[in-house]
Each structure stands twice: as C-alpha cells, then as structure tokens.
Amino acid sequence: MASRLSTDFLKDVLSSNLLFGGKVVFGGDFRQILPVVQKGTRQDIVNASLCSCYIWSECSVLRLTKNLRLTMGGPSSDVEETKLFAKWLLDIGEDNVGGSNDGVAMIDIPDDLLIKDSLDPISKLFDFVYPDILLNCENQHYFQDRAILAPTNEIVDEINDSLLKFFPADEVEYLSSDTICSSEYINGTVDAALYSPELLNGLRMSGLPNHKLMLKVGVPVMLLRYSTINYIFGYSCS
Structure with a gap:
C-alpha cells in the first residue's frame, strides 16, 4: 500500500x-x-x-479490450473458439455465470469441455488432448500446443503414469541420490531418524522431482531451468 x-x-x-x-x-x-x-x-x-x-x-480503472495474444496466429476458427473460452473464464471470475452467490454457486460447464465417460475419464482425456500420440511422439511441435493442467502433484503423477502406459517400450526406473550431505553431520555423527531414506524418498513438492522416475524410449521429458537457483539431481539406472 x-x-x-x-x-x-x-x-x-x-x-x-x-x-x-x-x-x-x-x-x-x-x-x-x-x-x-x-x-x-x-x-x-x-x-x-x-x-x-x-x-x-x-484512481481511474483502465481495461484492455483486445487480447493480442489470442488474436495472433492460428486459423480464424481456433481464434474465435479461444475468445469464447477466455470470455467464459472471465465471466466466472466476475460472477456473471451461475447467478448471484455468497461464495458457492452452481456453474454450467459447456458440453465440449466435459468428459462424460465416468468409467475411464483419464483415457478420454488423453484422446482429446493427445490424439494419435504414438504417431506424433517424434513431432516436436505436437506437444508444444498441448498440455494437461492438474490441481495437485498427486494428480500429475497419476496422469503421467497412465500416459506412460500408452508407449510400448519397456519401462526404465531411475532413482535419485538419497545420500545425506556431509555438511549435515555434527561431530562426525548424524541422527538417522531425522534423515531416514524413507523420509527423503517420500518427499513430494513443487519444483523437486520425485525420488523414482519412470521413463520409456520415445517418451518426451520436460526440462525446467531456474534462473535464480540451480537444482542438480542425480539419477542412477536401477
């Protein structure tokens, strides 16, 4: 302020x-x-x-009326569809969808955004976001325009594990190094109960990879580089 x-x-x-x-x-x-x-x-x-x-x-409130990011590039039909989706999201944020409410409201989701298969919704999601994924897995532009967003890391792991099963190659397991750094030792000893391998291997948090990484030949891997802090992880093939 x-x-x-x-x-x-x-x-x-x-x-x-x-x-x-x-x-x-x-x-x-x-x-x-x-x-x-x-x-x-x-x-x-x-x-x-x-x-x-x-x-x-x-203060004077100024509003942008034209989204240049949505109107540049791509077919006109895709641009118009993206505009409608962006407007729908904006209406939700401004409480223009679902009527007046006190924090809780029922919102009608458009049919083209719904996955109606309750038995296997994950597979239907893959068919919608990644159609013919095995035929396009070597196309570098195929994955640039597609992504699945998830609210928690647990759901991210579930989706990645399910998508990994689509690829026919054998799985290879990589484990991170779980050795305690020597700087943590006090007078040559360390409390193993505080830094047990089970505790270190069970850590799941944003920005850190899981202890166990499952890969297959042909599966794309996203590498993230942090500008302020460099994270270095070591994996060894089991």
Whole structure:
C-alpha cells in the first residue's frame, strides 16, 4: 500500500495536486494475487486489498479490450473458439455465470469441455488432448500446443503414469541420490531418524522431482531451468 509521505513527495516533484502527481500506475491480476494477511480471515484479506485502500476512489480503472495474444496466429476458427473460452473464464471470475452467490454457486460447464465417460475419464482425456500420440511422439511441435493442467502433484503423477502406459517400450526406473550431505553431520555423527531414506524418498513438492522416475524410449521429458537457483539431481539406472 502507498503511504501518504510518498504521495506528497510525488506531488512536490511533479508540481501537481493530483494523487501521486497523476503518474502512478497499478497493475496485476487482483482476482488471483491477493495480499497475505497472517492468520487473517477472508474479511481481513479483502480489507487489505488495493480496492479497499483510501486512495482507490481517486484512481481511474483502465481495461484492455483486445487480447493480442489470442488474436495472433492460428486459423480464424481456433481464434474465435479461444475468445469464447477466455470470455467464459472471465465471466466466472466476475460472477456473471451461475447467478448471484455468497461464495458457492452452481456453474454450467459447456458440453465440449466435459468428459462424460465416468468409467475411464483419464483415457478420454488423453484422446482429446493427445490424439494419435504414438504417431506424433517424434513431432516436436505436437506437444508444444498441448498440455494437461492438474490441481495437485498427486494428480500429475497419476496422469503421467497412465500416459506412460500408452508407449510400448519397456519401462526404465531411475532413482535419485538419497545420500545425506556431509555438511549435515555434527561431530562426525548424524541422527538417522531425522534423515531416514524413507523420509527423503517420500518427499513430494513443487519444483523437486520425485525420488523414482519412470521413463520409456520415445517418451518426451520436460526440462525446467531456474534462473535464480540451480537444482542438480542425480539419477542412477536401477
């Protein structure tokens, strides 16, 4: 949040009586990025947001009306379909779908977005996102336009394991190194109960690969490079 000292300072620098001298721009997705209030309730978080700040009444809200990312490239039919999907998502965020609600509402999902097979929904999802995957697995552009999003790491692992079974090659198991670093030793000893291999191998968190990695010949692998921190993992073939 801005302080009154900064607003007065900019007024003096810009020789203007407008808020911030009329030269400050706030940007961001306020639907997804909320302020962090330690042990705060929903009301506390709303009260700490920019829309509840004392300067909000003096701000002008500017809205982008044309999404250049969606309108550039690709057939016109795909662009129009993407526009409709983007508008549907935006209507959900602005409570324009499902009627008025107090945080809970029923939303009608379009039929073309639904997987109606309750017996084997994962296979139907693969058929929709990755049609003819075995014929296109060597096409580098095939996977660039396709992705499956999942809410948790457990579901990601489940989807990857199921998709791996589509490939006919033999599975190869790679295990990460679970040796304790020598810097963790105190006076030449270490408490094995605190750093047991079972504990290290069971860690599952965002940004870190699992202890066991299953691969097949022809299966694409995504490599991520972090700009601020370099993660180095060692795997040995079992």
